[in-house]
Amino acid sequence: MKYINTVSGCKNCPYRALIFGSLDNKELDFLEKTRKEIFYKKGDVLTKEGTSINEFLYLKTGLLKVYKTRAGNKTHIIRIAGPSDFVSLLSMFSNDKYKYSIAAIEDTTVCVVDSESIKFLAKSNGEFALELMKRMSYTYDEIIDSTYRIRQKHLRGRIAYILLYFAQKVYRQNRFELPISRREIGELINMTTENVIRILSEFRKDQIIFIDGKIIEIKDIERLERIKKIG
Amino acid sequence: MKYINTVSGCKNCPYRALIFGSLDNKELDFLEKTRKEIFYKKGDVLTKEGTSINEFLYLKTGLLKVYKTRAGNKTHIIRIAGPSDFVSLLSMFSNDKYKYSIAAIEDTTVCVVDSESIKFLAKSNGEFALELMKRMSYTYDEIIDSTYRIRQKHLRGRIAYILLYFAQKVYRQNRFELPISRREIGELINMTTENVIRILSEFRKDQIIFIDGKIIEIKDIERLERIKKIG
DNA sequence: ATTTAGATATGATAATTATCATATTCAAAA
DNA sequence: TTTTGAATATGATAATTATCATATCTAAAT
Incomplete structure (x- = not known):
């Protein structure tokens, strides 16, 4: 992994509307305070199942796999996540530990903000909370759908x-x-x-x-x- | 299905702490305005995949199955939900149509409140929104976990x-x-x-x-x- | 009381999938 | 460069699971 010099902030981010549409400039400034842009090479592990969740990850370019490891080192890949997917939404609000591991399967750039900042904004801005829920629910529904579709x-x-x-x-x-x-x-x-x-x-x-x-x-x-x- | 005369309201509900812990009495009064308590007999269908979501369901006693029907009338049961499960949380915030059908597999009593009321409270009370997210995420994670556990x-x-x-x-x-x-x-x-x-x-x-x-x-x-x- | 549809039950067989064995290729490390 | 381990490849066989056939039982409807 490698830190990247931030060229432009959230305000002009093409993905802003996808999830941060309900945040005003002041709230975006607040987010940007803890914001980092990180580059991961193919193969790098971003998060490991069981470790503490401290960041909210936001995929800009690249491709990730979200997976779980079971007894006997058996691995299940839960999903492939691409740009505009909100990969760390899963388990972030139910658990302080990651329930899934995440690794880059292509060179990837992610935006990282403090997870406490996201929670703070979700608490203070109801529109934003609903947007998060919508995204989260949609993502989970997709996972469930594809799982049942594949298994038959x-x-x-x-x-x-x-x-x-x-x-x-x-x-x-x-x-x-x-x-x-x-x-x-x-x-x-x-x-x-x-x-x-x-x-x-x-x-x-x-x-x-x-x-x-x-x-x-x-x-x-x-x-x-x-x-x-x-x- | 059969309407039940409401004996006691949300304030003394034993399940209150599970999800409505962050609502004050005024907010609970607001919820109660649209609240109904409904009895379903074993076999009754509560919701059908594809129909509009207007209610927030809250299981008090009994047992439900949450399921999906696919091409060729093939049915997948996604989960069994019991008391203290928040069965209509799934897809409620991502979609205005149910993504799953729900049917009683035992005689069941549910509390029903208007889904717009829930969304209104989620918007205005950040703590409540976080509680909802926590529940939702937990429920989804459980579904995914059991699916992958069973399939191997x-x-x-x-x-x-x-x-x-x-x-x-x-x-x-x-x-x-x-x-x-x-x-x-x-x-x-x-x-x-x-x-x-x-x-x-x-x-x-x-x-x-x-x-x-x-x-x-x-x-x-x-x-x-x-x-x-x-x- | 009788019919009928669905649920439960069991065996035989076919279809599907995993396992094991072995070989080759490829890329990373020494 | 050589070595080594992982990935790709293919065949043979074993294990697992679905399908088909048929029978009985049960509960609901007439």
Whole structure:
């Protein structure tokens, strides 16, 4: 991680409206007092499950994974978070310890403000509190939805789901570089590493995708959509 | 459903401290203006996914299931909610439509207040807003946690999990009546009805449980705990 | 009282997925 | 450069789970 010289503050931040829309300039000044902008390299761990929550994280650029580690070192990736996701909203208001770990899966820039400042503003500004709740609830609902959606699919359907997720939601391109390993894909959509590799190979043989290491190109998106739906 | 004559108000409610601890008497009076107490019989549907959220529900006695219906009439039960659970917190602040359906799986009494009143108080009373967030976040975290915990277990482990859940968390007795059918158990822990029945029969043959229709008695709790852990 | 639909029950079989074994490639560290 | 460990890859097999078939039981509706 590396501190970045802050170029511009919250007031002109393109993401301001997403969550800080109800804060006035005075309140933003208050937030900025504890604000830091931090750069994390791919692979860096931002927070670890069980450690104290002191900061409110706010993703500007890059990609993070939110995950949980269970007995036997088994890891579940709960979600992938991108710009405009409010990744530390989870568990921040219910717990003083992180319930999830967060790591960068791409080079990432985050804004960090003191979590007590956020709580103070939530207390004093009801509009802001409602905005936080809205965001939080939306984020959680998405997690639950995708979990149940994935669990009813077969292996091929899950791989189709995750490839389309990266292509459509994250990179908005049919050709992209996977930010995570085959093992991590398995941790995200609940299957073994071998089967992730196997199904990807199947898709390659069926000319649905092109693979070169972590580079994936979707060649037959209709077919992939169909596989996602049925299986 | 049936309206109940309100005997005592929020001020003396045993659950007041759980979520309304930060509201003063004046604010409680405000809430009580729209407050109704409603009785639902087992099987009654309280809310349906997709309909407008107008009320804030607050479970006093009984048991509810929170569920989602997918394409092909496939149902997922997201959670079982009991007294002191704040069942309509989910999606209330992110959406004006329910994201989940709710039905009574036992005779149930709920308090209902206008959702706009709750939002008004959240806006004007920051402490209350934080309490709501805390509850909401806690509830969501529990759902996510149990989902991931269940999905890594085998069938026997899942049945052990759900039996111990009812015995320990819901009824606090080794002998209890299942509030849901075998099919619904499957919808909750992700397995087919046949396999739910089969594993229950296995447990009966192994003298781990006694079964008489919906009545279950856990005879060998240590063994069940072990099955829950390993499988 | 009879019908009927749904719930419970069990066996046989098919489908799905994990595990184990082994090989190769790749990238980081010595 | 060599070594080493992790990631990718593929096949064979075992384990797990779903599906299909069929039967009985139960409770609600006629």
